[in-house]
Amino acid sequence: MAMNTLRSITAGAGEFLRRPKVWILPVLLLLVGVVGLVDRMAFGKVGLNLTSYVPWGLWVGVYVFLVWLEVGSLIVFGCFYYLFGWKELKPIKATVYLAGGLILVMALMTIGFDLGQMFRIWRVYVAPDFGSAMTWMIWLHTVYLVLIVLKFLAAHRGNERAGRAWFLVSLPLGIVLLATVGGIFGFSAARPFWNITVLPLHFLFAAIAAGTALIAVQIYLFRRDLTPGLAEAALLRLRPYLLGLMVFGLTVAVINALLIIYPRMPQQMASLRLALFGPYWWSFWILHGLLGVGVSMALLVLTRRAAGVALASLLIVAGFSALPPNIVIPALATEALSGLAAAYQDHRLHLAYAPSLTEWLVLAFVVGFGWLAFALGRHFLRRPWISSAEEVSS
Amino acid sequence: MRRRKGLRWYSITQQAAWTPWAWAAGGDAMNRKQRRPGTDVPDSHQEARRNFLKTVAGAGAAFAGLAVAGCSLKDPEALAAEVLERDPAATPDFLPPAVEGEVEDVLIRMQRELRLALQKPKSERRWVMVIDVRKCTGCHACTISCVSENRLPPGVVYRPVIEEELGEYPNVSWRFTPRPCMQCDEPPCVPVCPVKATWKSEDGIVDIDYTKCIGCRYCLVACPYHARTADFGDNWTDGTPGGGKTPYETTPSFEYGREWRRGKHRILGLIAIDRSPSGNARKCHFCRHRIEEQGLLPQCVSSCIGRATFFGDAGDSDSLVAELITRPNAMRLKEELAIKPRVYYLF
Numbered sequence: 014m015a016m017n018t019l020r021s022i023t024a025g026a027g028e029f030l031r032r033p034k035v036w037i038l039p040v041l042l043l044l045v046g047v048v049g050l051v052d053r054m055a056f057g058k059v060g061l062n063l064t065s066y067v068p069w070g071l072w073v074g075v076y077v078f079l080v081w082l083e084v085g086s087l088i089v090f091g092c093f094y095y096l097f098g099w100k101e102l103k104p105i106k107a108t109v110y111l112a113g114g115l116i117l118v119m120a121l122m123t124i125g126f127d128l129g130q131m132f133r134i135w136r137v138y139v140a141p142d143f144g145s146a147m148t149w150m151i152w153l154h155t156v157y158l159v160l161i162v163l164k165f166l167a168a169h170r171g172n173e174r175a176g177r178a179w180f181l182v183s184l185p186l187g188i189v190l191l192a193t194v195g196g197i198f199g200f201s202a203a204r205p206f207w208n209i210t211v212l213p214l215h216f217l218f219a220a221i222a223a224g225t226a227l228i229a230v231q232i233y234l235f236r237r238d239l240t241p242g243l244a245e246a247a248l249l250r251l252r253p254y255l256l257g258l259m260v261f262g263l264t265v266a267v268i269n270a271l272l273i274i275y276p277r278m279p280q281q282m283a284s285l286r287l288a289l290f291g292p293y294w295w296s297f298w299i300l301h302g303l304l305g306v307g308v309s310m311a312l313l314v315l316t317r318r319a320a321g322v323a324l325a326s327l328l329i330v331a332g333f334s335a336l337p338p339n340i341v342i343p344a345l346a347t348e349a350l351s352g353l354a355a356a357y358q359d360h361r362l363h364l365a366y367a368p369s370l371t372e373w374l375v376l377a378f379v380v381g382f383g384w385l386a387f388a389l390g391r392h393f394l395r396r397p398w399i400s401s402a403e404e405v406s407s
Numbered sequence: 408m409r410r411r412k413g414l415r416w417y418s419i420t421q422q423a424a425w426t427p428w429a430w431a432a433g434g435d436a437m438n439r440k441q442r443r444p445g446t447d448v449p450d451s452h453q454e455a456r457r458n459f460l461k462t463v464a465g466a467g468a469a470f471a472g473l474a475v476a477g478c479s480l481k482d483p484e485a486l487a488a489e490v491l492e493r494d495p496a497a498t499p500d501f502l503p504p505a506v507e508g509e510v511e512d513v514l515i516r517m518q519r520e521l522r523l524a525l526q527k528p529k530s531e532r533r534w535v536m537v538i539d540v541r542k543c544t545g546c547h548a549c550t551i552s553c554v555s556e557n558r559l560p561p562g563v564v565y566r567p568v569i570e571e572e573l574g575e576y577p578n579v580s581w582r583f584t585p586r587p588c589m590q591c592d593e594p595p596c597v598p599v600c601p602v603k604a605t606w607k608s609e610d611g612i613v614d615i616d617y618t619k620c621i622g623c624r625y626c627l628v629a630c631p632y633h634a635r636t637a638d639f640g641d642n643w644t645d646g647t648p649g650g651g652k653t654p655y656e657t658t659p660s661f662e663y664g665r666e667w668r669r670g671k672h673r674i675l676g677l678i679a680i681d682r683s684p685s686g687n688a689r690k691c692h693f694c695r696h697r698i699e700e701q702g703l704l705p706q707c708v709s710s711c712i713g714r715a716t717f718f719g720d721a722g723d724s725d726s727l728v729a730e731l732i733t734r735p736n737a738m739r740l741k742e743e744l745a746i747k748p749r750v751y752y753l754f
Contacts, residue, residue, distance in 0.1 A: 055679055129688075360562070
């Protein structure tokens with residue numbers, strides 16, 4: 014039995030290696046990223062460009078984005094599959110859970126590297142303070158990780174009842190987790206740019222929209238796992254949902270902006286100006302505004318083809334990656350006390366923040382890791398999914 | 408980590424303890440440590456006490472006439488009685504000698520009041536800092552002495568001084584606003600900590616336990632004064648032959664009454680784990696180690712050349728700070744947030 018398993022794994026590995034187009038890019042990312050990883054692990058946080066006034070940067074922004082993707086996609090998929098009865102998506106269920114779980118692991122890696130004392134994370138479980146939103150976030154995330162594993166196992170073994178039960182448990186938990194991540198920022202009275210009532214709601218809508226888009230991308234990418242024609246039909250059925258979510262999300266974003274602009278509070282306005290017209294204006298206007306919202310919504314309105322919906326979804330996912338850093342960093346890169354940034358000259362005591370090479374490289378490592386793990390997971394777990402697709406079609 | 412209790416240590420940054428006024432105020436902190444209530448009083452001390460009472464009684468009139476920075480002194484006889492009641496082992500160096508015609512330095516009064524406050528239980532102390540912005544000359548001595556006292560690395564500063572240019576030519580002036588930790592009574596940095604590594608202590612100082620902090624920096628984000636900074640593990644001599652190993656960088660700091668040596672632990676010679684307080688959030692703690700272990704004023708107060716920073720127990724209604732914070736020109740930064748900072752500014 015063990016020998017058979019070993020032989021099967023060896024054969025699978027050989028087959029995987031013979032398909033370099035599946036692994037070459039993630040391996041390259043890993044190899045490049047390992048330089049950053051070594052720098053982070055061997056020299057601590059010296060190589061980061063964070064400052065005491067901008068203590069959260071690229072990694073926290075990416076963490077938020079990954080949480081949006083992971084929780085959003087799993088909530089949306091579960092709703093379509095279990096609540097709306099889109100049973101034709103069954104063959105990609107395990108793939109979606111695998112992706113969600115790995116994105117969660119990537120999110121935890123990103124935020125773990127950001128901790129000053131990463132090896133003390135156990136303290137959050139042993140001596141937590143439940144008055145802190147961060148404790149809630151970490152605990153909810155941990156429970157969510159367990160639930161994803163349970164959902165994945167249920168999907169892999171074809172246990173529909175268990176899968177449904179775990180989904181029903183994870184649905185409210187996911188919504189609370191998204192709101193809590195929004196709350197981490199929204200509760201902070203010291204940062205008026207975040208301290209807006211609708212920010213957690215904004216996070217919720219952004220996550221659901223980005224998650225739906227990720228599901229659409231996955232349906233298109235793995236359409237061969239589905240019965241011919243069903244993927245295209247599913248994508249076209251997703252189109253109005255995506256469009257509706259984008260409209261809702263845009264409305265909340267506009268309300269958010271109005272709540273900042275109307276009172277014209279100086280610190281809020283300074284942060285908003287930094288987000289819209291600061292050094293990273295292009296990431297907000299071009300990546301998020303133009304591609305992630307404008308072009309994608311236009312495509313969704315105009316297209317009648319599944320490929321168009323998939324492209325629009327890809328643009329939404331890519332475009333939304335620019336939003337969290339543009340929420341996180343400008344709020345911090347604004348003086349809470351006028352003149353403070355000039356009071357003490359030090360490379361860690363100023364407001365200008367640009368991610369360092371180490372930060373980018375570690376991010377490349379995390380992406381490469383997640384990508385490679387997903388490719389491996391898909392490769393080794395593919396057979397049962399194909400057979401289940403055959404079952405559905407038959 | 409070794410407890411530093413009872414350790415006799417002197418740093419160059421403690422020079423204030425050896426200056427004439429601090430000597431007069433009982434700058435030898437070691438003596439105080441040897442005279443705990445309830446201990447046997449040596450004969451020499453009994454003799455000294457008698458002389459002390461005589462001196463105090465004789466100089467009462469002279470004392471009553473002294474003015475300190477526009478503030479009145481306590482009645483010396485009553486004060487002496489109060490001190491002896493609390494601490495039978497008190498010796499003459501508890502109070503400065505009365506010299507007729509000389510004006511008492513404000514540091515002496517604060518030092519005396521500090522020692523009085525230290526006789527009280529911790530829960531009855533209410534540490535407060537007052538900064539007279541009109542007197543601050545912007546010399547940054549407080550910033551630097553604080554950096555030196557706490558062996559702060561790059562990126563960590565507890566007390567920067569904000570400089571503002573006011574008005575337009577020809578009516579221009581500069582305003583200097585030192586910004587220590589405000590030690591808020593409703594500190595927004597405390598409830599956000601996921602591991603209870605920071606708390607509001609009963610004497611009012613917001614403390615951090617460096618051994619618990621996970622370095623998430625949520626408290627930095629939550630502070631509306633930017634009063635917390637992150638220790639990212641940098642050294643002043645990184646990239647030079649010093650390599651972070653110069654005496655300044657290897658000498659321990661004694662924050663919160665413990666000995667801290669920054670640096671890195673290594674796992675398998677490769678993976679670095681920051682040795683606290685490296686990797687932690689850090690902030691001003693009103694030099695708790697100086698106050699409690701040595702009976703000394705915070706370093707920024709001792710080093711202020713303009714006598715612009717005052718420190719003491721606002722729980723003592725006769726103290727200098729209690730007097731100052733009730734003045735109409737006493738204000739706190741961002742009072743609208745209702746987080747009740749304990750640092751007052753005189754504008």
